[in-house]
Amino acid sequence: MTITQLYIKVVPFIKPYRKLVFYTLLLTVVGSFAAQVNAFIIKYTVDSITSLLVNKTPLKQGLSILILISIILLTKEIIYSLVTFGQKFYGEKLRIYIARDFSQTIVEKILNYKMAFYTSPENESGKLQTRIDLGVSSLTKLTQNFFIDILPLFANAIVALAVMFYANFYVGLVGLFIVPLYFYVSQYQAQKLSGFRRSMRTYRETKSSAIINLVESIVVIKSFVSEKKEADKHKSIQYEMTENQMQTRKISFVFDSVKSFIEQIGIIIIIILTAYLVLTNNMTIGAIMFHILLFNNVSAPIRQLHRIYDEVNDALIYSEGFFDILEANNEKESKGNYIPNNIKGLIELRNVDFIYPNGNKALKDISMQIKPNEITALIGLSGAGKSTVLNLLDKFYEPTNGNIFLDGVDLKDFNTDFLRKNVGLVLQKNHIFKGSIAENILYGSEEKTFDDVIEASKKAFIHDQIIELPKGYETAANLLSGGQQQRIAIARIFLKNPAIIFLDEPTANLDAIATEQIKRSLDEIKKDRTVIIISHSISQIIDASNIIVMDSGKVSEHGTHEDLFNKKGLYYNIFTAMANSLNIDKIMKAVDE
Numbered sequence: 001m002t003i004t005q006l007y008i009k010v011v012p013f014i015k016p017y018r019k020l021v022f023y024t025l026l027l028t029v030v031g032s033f034a035a036q037v038n039a040f041i042i043k044y045t046v047d048s049i050t051s052l053l054v055n056k057t058p059l060k061q062g063l064s065i066l067i068l069i070s071i072i073l074l075t076k077e078i079i080y081s082l083v084t085f086g087q088k089f090y091g092e093k094l095r096i097y098i099a100r101d102f103s104q105t106i107v108e109k110i111l112n113y114k115m116a117f118y119t120s121p122e123n124e125s126g127k128l129q130t131r132i133d134l135g136v137s138s139l140t141k142l143t144q145n146f147f148i149d150i151l152p153l154f155a156n157a158i159v160a161l162a163v164m165f166y167a168n169f170y171v172g173l174v175g176l177f178i179v180p181l182y183f184y185v186s187q188y189q190a191q192k193l194s195g196f197r198r199s200m201r202t203y204r205e206t207k208s209s210a211i212i213n214l215v216e217s218i219v220v221i222k223s224f225v226s227e228k229k230e231a232d233k234h235k236s237i238q239y240e241m242t243e244n245q246m247q248t249r250k251i252s253f254v255f256d257s258v259k260s261f262i263e264q265i266g267i268i269i270i271i272i273l274t275a276y277l278v279l280t281n282n283m284t285i286g287a288i289m290f291h292i293l294l295f296n297n298v299s300a301p302i303r304q305l306h307r308i309y310d311e312v313n314d315a316l317i318y319s320e321g322f323f324d325i326l327e328a329n330n331e332k333e334s335k336g337n338y339i340p341n342n343i344k345g346l347i348e349l350r351n352v353d354f355i356y357p358n359g360n361k362a363l364k365d366i367s368m369q370i371k372p373n374e375i376t377a378l379i380g381l382s383g384a385g386k387s388t389v390l391n392l393l394d395k396f397y398e399p400t401n402g403n404i405f406l407d408g409v410d411l412k413d414f415n416t417d418f419l420r421k422n423v424g425l426v427l428q429k430n431h432i433f434k435g436s437i438a439e440n441i442l443y444g445s446e447e448k449t450f451d452d453v454i455e456a457s458k459k460a461f462i463h464d465q466i467i468e469l470p471k472g473y474e475t476a477a478n479l480l481s482g483g484q485q486q487r488i489a490i491a492r493i494f495l496k497n498p499a500i501i502f503l504d505e506p507t508a509n510l511d512a513i514a515t516e517q518i519k520r521s522l523d524e525i526k527k528d529r530t531v532i533i534i535s536h537s538i539s540q541i542i543d544a545s546n547i548i549v550m551d552s553g554k555v556s557e558h559g560t561h562e563d564l565f566n567k568k569g570l571y572y573n574i575f576t577a578m579a580n581s582l583n584i585d586k587i588m589k590a591v592d593e
């Protein structure tokens with residue numbers, strides 16, 4: 001990205017704060033004039049005192065000069081402090097507001113992105129977070145650089161240079177000559193460093209996602225005693241990153257020395273030139289100090305140029321990732337407009353193919369019909385595509401080919417928010433948010449009362465256990481056991497009360513008693529609704545009115561339990577395998593005894 005492109009992208013964020021920008025700029029101009037006063041005062045003081053010394057004038061006159069310059073310097077300092085305070089305050093305000101807007105805008109944007117955006121490898125949670133964080137902080141720094149740091153410095157430099165020219169054309173030329181040289185060196189430095197900076201971004205992203213992965217996988221890592229292997233993996237990233245950092249520093253230090261050398265050459269030339277002009281009576285002694293101070297005002301911002309260059313380059317690199325995310329309009333979920341009065345729940349898939357973004361072909365030309373107010377069981381071996389069907393029905397992904405209809409209307413046309421409000425999803429492991437049990441049950445149905453929460457919990461067979469906890473419904477939900485958390489998620493669905501329910505192995509994490517209790521509560525919630533259940537539990541499959549058997553992304557059989565069992569196909573094989581794994585003969589014997 002070029003600076004101009006970046007500028008165009010940042011302007012809409014600054015626009016709402018036009019007034020703030022105006023005041024900051026105004027104060028900057030006033031400040032830059034005030035900053036030159038010292039040089040004039042020094043010149044005046046040196047020249048006046050020299051002439052007093054030459055003329056041997058009484059001390060009294062000297063004192064009145066000192067009083068005058070003290071008053072001027074004090075007044076200037078008061079004005080300058082007020083201006084600097086105002087300029088920094090407005091600049092800082094702008095920076096804080098803009099940081100807030102950048103962060104809020106990107107969060108609002110990504111929340112509306114497709115599921116594929118979140119599951120793509122380049123957006124693994126750590127990487128996405130680093131890209132957003134680095135983007136926001138570098139863009140914020142850019143704003144700060146511009147309005148708090150660069151602008152006043154450059155305004156000072158330009159005014160100082162103008163004054164130098166006004167005072168003496170040749171000395172002004174020396175100041176002017178140094179500026180482009182410095183610019184050239186700084187730009188060359190930035191060019192040399194940009195490759196390293198880009199790699200640094202990738203290292204940072206990889207490192208933070210690696211740490212997140214470590215935390216997520218810690219149980220497996222420890223149980224396989226893989227600490228050393230994982231540490232070595234991390235070490236190699238860390239070492240490469242260090243090497244990259246060292247190269248960056250080395251290049252920076254070389255260039256810094258060159259720039260410092262150029263600046264010193266400038267000062268030497270000015271001293272020689274002004275001394276010559278004094279000796280040839282073209283300048284007063286005070287003018288030597290005057291020009292050195294002014295040159296200092298010119299070179300001060302240039303001294304910071306490489307830092308600003310670095311930060312602008314950071315902003316160019318990191319904001320690229322940030323704006324890639326912000327402007328990924330192709331990632332936006334399609335919303336659809338169709339909102340019916342109610343949902344009956346007739347679902348039809350016609351010749352649906354689905355390929356995951358990573359190229360995995362999960363569904364191959366499948367067609368199925370799910371009748372309203374019935375329980376349909378999706379069964380099949382692991383990886384057959386059952387959960388993928390639910391992903392498509394919830395519009396988390398769109399079919400690659402073919403169509404899905406709900407009550408005769410293409411799902412594409414359905415308003416996505418409306419659809420999801422009418423679909424309840426219970427997964428094998430449901431997400432529990434940070435917060436209390438009550439907050440977790442109320443999630444998405446915040447308008448409901450506490451009595452509704454209690455009723456939902458009773459139906460999910462979790463109420464009795466909650467009230468026994470010291471803090472009851474105010475207990476932190478993440479402290480609950482896996483099975484209890486699952487029932488909190490089911491209570492959430494009771495509260496939502498949707499027309500369609502998808503259950504993806506809802507009891508897989510529960511103990512036998514909890515499964516039995518939930519089975520009853522699920523039976524309750526299944527009434528008069530369209531239910532699709534994915535389960536490896538015989539009891540839940542047998543209860544279904546319709547069973548769809550999937551095999552390697554295709555529908556291989558469908559029908560009732562009796563039909564499919566008698567057919568002696570895949571269903572028969574899966575069912576008998578499930579039954580055998582239960583060791584029913586021994587169980588029956590034990591129950592009989």
Ligand SMILES: Nc1ncnc2c1ncn2[C@@H]1O[C@H](COP(=O)(O)OP(=O)(O)OP(=O)(O)O)[C@@H](O)[C@H]1O
Binds near residue numbers: 382
């Ligand atoms: N987010 C994803 N990205 C890429 N491929 C995926 C993704 N999710 C699932 N798959 C692949 O799609 C295929 C079907 O997966 P799916 O989870 O639908 O199977 P399933 O029948 O529900 O399996 P299980 O019973 O093990 O949950 C598998 O090959 C799986 O690896």
